[in-house]
Amino acid sequence: MTPTPQSPAYASLAGALAALAGAATIIVLFGWHVVPPDSQHWILSGMIGPDPVQYWLGWNFFREAPWSWPPGLNPRYGMELASSIFYADSIPLLAFLFKAIQPLWEVPQYWGIWLLACGALQAWLGWRLVGLATSDPIARLAGALLFVIQPMMLNRLGGHFALGAHWLLLWGLLLALTPGGRWRVPGWALLVLAASLIHSYLLPMVLAFWTADLWRRRGVGWRLPLEMALVPAAGLAGLWAAGFFVLDTGFAGTRERFGEMQMDLLAPINATVWGWLLPTLPDTGHVEVNGSYVGLGALILSGFALFVRPVRRHWPLMVVLGLMLAFAITHRPSFAGHQVTLFPLPERLVEMASALRASERFYWPMAYALMVAGAVGLVRLAGPPLAGLIMAALVVVQVVDLQPGFRRLASYFPPDAPQMAAQLQHPFWLAAAGQYTAIRAVPAANQGPYWEPIAVFAAQRRMVTDAVYLARSDEAAKERLRADVLARLAEGRPEPGTLYVLRDADSLAAARAGQRAGRDALFFLDGIHVLAPDWGDTR
Structure with missing residues (x-):
């Protein structure tokens, strides 16, 4: 029997084709060289900043550590400042998987595999979402491509790898738009656990979709308390396992506060560095201003949402999307870069919201919902066959518009980019790696001077270090460590097997004051002051 568009066999084949198209798009845009796990030069090139190096370090220290409880603890990366694989932004889901199978397959980096998976899942779920409007294969495949070929996701995959998991948002949107079933509660629990x-950042967006769906299905009887317990518990279990709760303080970070990285009201139509068919408009200038443009083709598709009449059962979803949009705009809205504070917020509330300080990202759910509504509106207006051709044309418009963005992506991880040159090149370092098992950076800091070459050197030589870059860190622990190490150095009590990199005048003065004649050596190598305890005994 020949498969038809309504048959399960046809649906499976078409969905697989959409997923392959999504993965192929990632390969075209980023290159095959990012995929092999042994290919690490593109991560360690440092061409787009320290974040990819941070992810690589988190994973490479984590895989050397024994399993712990909770399993996400990462004590080798940070020593007393260490937290967990969660705060290294190294995608705990994959870190657990590849650490578990490490006896069978050692994976130096898994971010290339992750990029492929994000492209494939984004396309497949986009295909599913367009399928709510039509079964036309051209429309569904074109719609799937529009969900992949757009800057909101690609901008994240160009460096903030974990945040590229926009397929989590599409999964949540799909569950919120479709009728219930017996697998619905396990589906939500699995989605929340994955997030x-x-x-x-993606977890509260997913939970918002679940809240909308729960609101829509109010009156589900005895299942309601079970679902209200199970779904949040899945999220808490995942956070606990990944090591989210190991910090007592520092969740808000030390950078921009809530209301300083908000969405400009023109951001959805501001092409910035991504498109060339629409102009670049004034903006607030913060680092997230590239994150809300979806491309001209996707914008045109979203415009067809005007032809969709709101359905009563979707009002909870619309309310939740509106609240997330309000969070993205914040109490300090901006128009073409001009900011105004509508009303003050209590300092405690600002502090709490600052844990999600890059609030512009909360526009993503609305943008995806508008694309789905646009597909529905287009199909209702033009009919399935013509709607499919129009959506295919919109893919062409999208590709043409985003040429500047594609060139930008190609510059992130070029295949010929050299691995970051070792900054610790003096022969001393290799000799020291044979004598010392730990290397400290004094004073302790999160992303302090020389953190990157020290941490990379330690990872490659299987040493532990407190030279770290973490998404969040415990400020109190940092201050305690600073005082303790400075006292040790000044009193001539260095830790056995520990090398010290001295990053300021106070630490250098303390090392000189406590230097033990004939035992400890002070060097100035590669532009860095170093204290090598007991170096004199062995040289």
């Missing part, structure tokens, strides 16, 4: 093991 908690990928990135904390």
